[in-house]
Amino acid sequence: MKKIHIELIMPEGKKIDEMVDSINVPGVDGDFEILPDHTPFITKIRPGTLCLNTNNKTTKYAIHDGFITVDKDKVIIISEIAESEKEIDLNRAKLSKERAEKRIFNSKDEDIDYRRAEVSLHKAVARINTIG
Amino acid sequence: MANLRDLRTRIDSIKNTKQITNAMKMVAAAKLRKSQDLCINSRPYADYVERVLFLLQQKNNTKTHPMLNTPNPNGKILLVVVTGDRGLCGSFNSSIIRYTNQYMKDNNDKVYDLLCIGRKAYDAFKRSGKVVQHFTNISENTDIDNIYPVKNAVLTMYSSGEYSKVEIVYNEFKSAIQQELQCKQLLPIASTESESEHYVDFLYEPDEETLIEELCTKYINVELWHIMLESNAAEQAARMTAMDNATNNATELIDQLSLLYNRMRQAQITTEIIEVASGAEAIQQ
Secondary structure, three states, X not given: OOOEEEEEEEOOEEEEEEXXXXXXXXXXXXXXXXXXXXXXXXXXEOOEEEEEEEOOEEEEEEEOOOEEEEEOOEEEXXXXXXXXXXXXXXHHHXXXXXXXXXXXXXXXXXXXXXXXXXXXXXXXXXXXXXXX | OOHHHHHHHHHHHHHHHHHHHHHHHHHHHHHHXXXXXXXXXXXXXXXXXXXXXXXXXXXXXXOOOOOOOOOOXXXXXXXXXXOOOOOOOOOXXXXXXXXXXXXXXXXXXXXXXXXXXXXXXXXXXXXXXXXXXXXXXXXXXXXXXXXXXXXXXXXXXXXXXOEEEEEEEEEEEEXXXXXXXXXXXXXXXXXXXXXXXXXXXXXXXXXXXXXXXXXXXXXXXXXXXXXXXXXXXXXXXXXXXXXXXXXXXXXXXXXXXXXHHHHHHHHHHHHHHHHHHHHHHHHHO
16 A cells, blocks of 8 residues: 655654555645645644544644645654643643643733643643544 | 953953853853754755655646746745744854845845844844734744744745745855855745656645645745754854854963063062162162
8 A cells, every 4th residue: 555654854853754554634724635646736834633543543643733745655743842642741731731721811812822822722732632 | 551451451351251252162062063053963854845846746747836937926925034033153143134135125125024033133124114024032942843933924924925025035054164154045945846856646645736835835844944943053063163263362362461460460579679788779879
């Protein structure tokens, strides 16, 4: 079966460089799946779970931002933060979710605090969902 | 021979200085290794952001985005000056300051402003009245989040339409014994079209404008971060070399002074023996 070459490039270096069967990506306009022979495609990633599927096994990563380009069975993701299941601290994520919710509840909308709390809420939810 | 003791004190003080410079050299060497690794690891990321931006530009022929094409060609120039926060690193800071002074002299007819990164740059230019904003104590922390305030400042200033371009002066890390001063245009983003890459008709989501906007912001962020890493590695390298030289000079000075000290001590002993001997001679007679 045809495979896809995926690379995840982070500021600290390459995090993933492997061959997989399919990839599930959280895009800004909705989640999508990449299978071999996908059309050339560029999009932005929203906070969520990135799944790499190989031989019916799935590896999950919490990903927070970045861009993905698909070009001839080669997928490259550039992202500033991506964590594998092992690296996620579930308790910390839950705490930061609570904190962010409280801040969103208390602040008036559209100011900077509100937007920052929103971002950290998205990140926390992405982490929790990746584990769950 | 009263200055025998002075000499002793001097040798001791040089020994202390040597210990300090040697320690600083070790610290700089350890830090250098760390920032050098970071600098090298970050290269693919920076390259790839640039490549995606290029792919997008290829499709978006208009290039009307303000970050790619200046909206105000007669505006002011913003010069970002990157130095370290600390001295004792050879010509690392002074070469940047010298270059900036020369730049200001050469471009007297144009209106420009300075944005200083690092305490040394701010100290040197704060009296010139040209500094619009300054950031200190940010070069040691190498997290990418750390650069956000700088990026925000640069982008806000540029998008206000006051400036025609943003240039950045920094030291590029060449090797442990060599730094190279670079002056680069940061904004508007220079097109990298020279690459002969195959044209692929990409699909975009959401739309090109949103993507270009986001990518340009990211590009500036990555570029600034990369420059900070380069400058940081260069600073550590410069400090290491400077401190190595200082340690060598101290060793040389200690050797010379010790020789002098021993000669003087010998001379003093000889004089004393002569005195004792002639005294004994006088008593015998």
